[in-house]
């Protein structure tokens with residue numbers, strides 16, 4: 212035996228701490244040991260460039276799982292180590308880096324969630340899964356002698372001669388009983404693929420090459436074909452729809468960052484908090500939840516980011532405050548903004564085709580980052596009822612807010628009409644359209660916040676939903692004063708109001724009567740519900756605070772009865788013809804008028820999708836009574 216000794220570390224109980232700290236991510240030991248092998252191979256290449264050695268072998272890492280011996284070994288044909296180097300790099304450096312890691316870890320606060328990457332722990336992560344770790348190594352140096360190092364997880368080690376003949380290193384781990392899952396070839400293959408797929412060195416597992424080795428992001432963008440980009444996406448995200456488009460990042464200054472960001476087709480149910488972009492450091496996978504590096508609003512994007520410039524062995528809170536990381540974030544966001552602006556300029560149709568999928572994150576991004584908003588504010592578009600001659604009807608009609616305001620300056624300066632649900636608010640939209648008023652659509656789940664945001668940006672502009680109020684242009688003012696009873700000076704409007712008030716018997720409900728303009732009065736609605744913008748927003752806010760989507764329909768609504776609709780006219784006649792019985796009881800026809808008033812109100816509410824189970828039941832009962840009366 213060459214030597215027996217004690218490793219000089221200050222933290223006697225370093226192994227239990229490492230084990231406890233990283234228990235949930237034990238599989239990173241393989242990543243660390245393979246990375247060390249890759250480093251050793253690069254070092255050998257460097258000394259060969261310097262002319263110190265000739266004839267270096269084809270680089271290779273081989274992982275061997277031996278179920279019988281309970282071992283997993285990692286062999287590289289890299290630079291190897293001399294006995295002195297083992298003393299220095301393993302006994303001193305590796306232990307001290309493990310110690311340093313632990314001190315950073317314990318200072319970083321709460322639990323292992325705080326750490327990403329865990330780079331820096333290196334060689335000693337082997338002790339998370341092994342009861343004994345052995346190193347068998349031969350240095351490339353002339354006349355070097357092979358050595359064998361062994362440590363059983365305590366602070367003592369042995370250093371011996373070895374009969375190894377090939378330059379390189381083999382690390383043999385005798386696995387602990389609770390780490391036997393790593394003896395399953397399938398599991399080990401999964402781990403290698405997960406972490407080391409794009410490492411540009413062939414990695415064999417029990418003689419089969421298991422990693423892809425080539426990283427598409429390393430190639431120059433001009434040399435990559437569309438099919439190659441798509442193929443790579445399908446490789447990373449199998450069984451998913453193809454992406455809409457992608458951005459190839461490739462910069463060396465002021466930091467190194469490479470990668471490909473794909474824009475997936477975004478379904479309505481995306482979780483903007485869950486990242487899908489895979490972060491790599493020199494081709495080694497680190498995390499796919501790298502919120503600190505990717506601007507939050509870009510988290511729905513997919514793809515890869517590879518940067519050796521991101522500090523990976525520090526806490527998340529540190530990363531959040533790190534200037535370089537912030538610059539990297541800004542860079543990524545800017546690249547995305549540049550790409551979208553370019554697409555808008557080069558091919559508006561392509562841009563609009565993708566709008567449904569990208570609008571969510573563009574709005575989210577604008578609200579989250581002023582820099583991003585400033586970059587993209589001119590290309591934020593909204594579906595509109597205005598049909599420009601140049602529009603491609605198949606794609607739909609879109610406008611920017613600036614163009615909307617400019618176009619409608621004469622008719623309604625600084626006033627934006629919008630709908631949040633094209634189906635539920637179809638009547639209202641038609642009414643506006645009929646009078647030449649342009650309506651925008653804001654119907655994604657973040658739009659109520661986004662409108663709020665736009666109101667902050669366009670201080671003079673007022674947004675009102677099509678059902679918030681009725682614009683004067685939609686009302687025929689002349690019919691307001693039409694008298695029906697010269698004796699009492701009662702107008703038609705007064706009568707209708709009275710009729711509805713009595714029939715509905717809802718003291719809080721505001722009933723408004725207006726003669727809506729329409730080419731054909733039967734095509735406009737007999738009644739509609741108006742939800743004043745402020746009251747509705749308060750309600751939405753309350754729902755947000757209570758984190759519920761299930762809120763009662765706002766009580767503060769207005770029933771607008773359209774006096775020019777033939778139904779309302781008939782209703783009035785029906786009511787006027789009522790015969791009051793001798794006992795002073797309302798006659799059947801007045802009962803019928805009441806039922807119809809309720810039915811008209813119900814239909815208006817129904818358009819607003821405001822029915823809960825009780826009101827739906829009441830509506831059905833009333834409808835049936837009404838139909839029975841009508842068919843008597």
Ligand SMILES: Nc1ncnc2c1ncn2[C@@H]1O[C@H](COP(=O)(O)OP(=O)(O)OP(=O)(O)O)[C@@H](O)[C@H]1O
Pocket residue numbers: 243247248250251287289290291292300301304305306308330331332333334335380
């Ligand atoms: N397979 C190997 N071949 C040659 N030298 C090695 C090998 N594995 C480890 N070493 C030496 O041991 C040192 C310590 O390794 P360790 O993995 O603990 O830290 P590191 O690789 O320097 O950095 P990191 O903490 O980022 O992994 C390495 O710097 C290297 O000099």
